[in-house]
Amino acid sequence: MSRRTYDQYCAVARALDVVGERWTLLLVRELLTGPKRFKDLLDGLSGIGTSLLTARLKDLEGNGILRRTTLPPPAGSKVYELTDLGRSLEPVVIALSRWGLKLLEAPRPEEETRAAWAMVALQSSLKLEAVRGRKETYEFRVDGESFHVQVEGDEAEVRQGSAVDPDLIISGDTETLLSVAAGRLTLAEAIEAGAIATEGDRGSLARCLAVLGSPGRDGGKSVREDIRAQQAR
Amino acid sequence: MSRRTYDQYCAVARALDVVGERWTLLLVRELLTGPKRFKDLLDGLSGIGTSLLTARLKDLEGNGILRRTTLPPPAGSKVYELTDLGRSLEPVVIALSRWGLKLLEAPRPEEETRAAWAMVALQSSLKLEAVRGRKETYEFRVDGESFHVQVEGDEAEVRQGSAVDPDLIISGDTETLLSVAAGRLTLAEAIEAGAIATEGDRGSLARCLAVLGSPGRDGGKSVREDIRAQQAR
DNA sequence: CGGAATCCTCTTCGATACTG
DNA sequence: CAGTATCGAAGAGGATTCCG
Secondary structure (H helix, E strand, O other), X not given: OOOOOXXXXXXXXXXXXXXXXXXXXXXXXXXXXXXXXXXXXXXXXXXXXXXXXXXXXXXXXXXXXXXXXXXXOOOOOEEEEEOHHHHOOHHHHHHHHHXXXXXXXXXXXXXXXXXXXXXXXXXXXXOHHHXXXXXXXXXXXXXXXXXXXXXXXXXXXXXXXXOOOOOEEEEEOHHHHHHHHHOOOOHHHHHHOOOOEEEEOHHHHHHHHHHOOOOOOOHHHHHHHHHHHHHOO | OOOOOOOEXXXXXXXXXXXXXXXXXXXXXXXXOOOEOHHHHHHHXXXXXXXXXXXXXXXXXXXXXXXXXXXXXXOOOEEEEEOHHHHXXXXXXXXXXXXXXXXXXXXOOOOEOOHHHHHHHHHHOOOHHHHXXXXXXXXXXXXXXXXXXXXXXXXXXXXXXXXXXXXXXXXXXXXXXXXXXXXXXXXXXXXXXXXXXXXXXXXXXXXXXXXXXXXXXOHHHHHHHHHHHHHOO
């Protein structure tokens, strides 16, 4: 309740007054893919402890970043979800993810792994220019969990759960997807290596490869090359 | 030295392991506009204390975010400057700034004010589409301090110090510029009100107004309206 | 000036135990 | 499952001192 602030008339400082404390942005990361129960949050933030999680949730609710709601029947469970203001933190989390990807190599033994985290990383590495306004829906199945990614114009939505009518289904494991997001592996290479399987028409696959293209090559060329690599299989 | 980490195999968590501690991102903010001496940093981060600043600097140097160097003669002072990795945190700070601007109203009495902070906010609110590849240099004189802003393509560089041959000089105070950055005031309105003065040709002014246009109006229209407002003066 | 080191107080964190 | 209560450990903050 003491609310320590930087007391600086500065937009960055003000932002950090609200979301700069330990765990806070990771909590937002958890909620970006959809509403979560207290237990889910606890699981995705192992080490936080129930007291601190409660405190952070109260704080963020007070600042209008998230709200408590009850899921419609038959679920009926109490969950936390981002408000519009909270969702507008997405660019902050995405920017952190892009930067963090530079530092992320193989997982250390003591580190936990979650499929949802790979999805955030994936979102942060999308090359949205490659789809130029086209609307496309992909379903990702990562280590048993499903997510859907909707790409349209210069926006991408990534949420937990299956897609209704996906143009493409991509299956793989967390570590492979993180490698793709980090640019250490192209999606085409991962497919060739059998680490990722896809299901859908060739056109969607080509566009998905482009959107997830490796950063090293330029957009247009990358698309064609990746398609060749895929067809050569 | 204990290096508390989240131990999550996640790009966001990894980023926050490095720059998520208290003061760290504000320290990066300070260095974004150019190298600074220990004393300058202390001044821009009042409340941090020499011990903690020293610790953070060591930490960031160890992580390759910044380095200690000696300024070329005649200055010769020891300064801290961002490495390439450190500078690549700019999008993170900018994203925080954009978000923080939503929360930033009038300064509270206990809050400090710095011209450089307004410049960061200004950078975060630039509409770079409005200059479409054109290279332009603006000099800002804010409460006695000078900064130069170079806009080219989709990139903008904001640094302390005067520009060599600016296309436009904009003079004003910190709070007015923050209001412009926050979109509560258009640059044109501020000029009309006498809170901001400009010096330079009309074309550059028009483009500068566009780049700093209020978010509420669309780009092209805003330019013409702002020019009319200016000419009507 | 540019730090490093120490001491002391206070706040925050983290872990566990306990309750509705 | 969703928290509250509690307590030791770690970190922050402020002042002051010392060194190069």
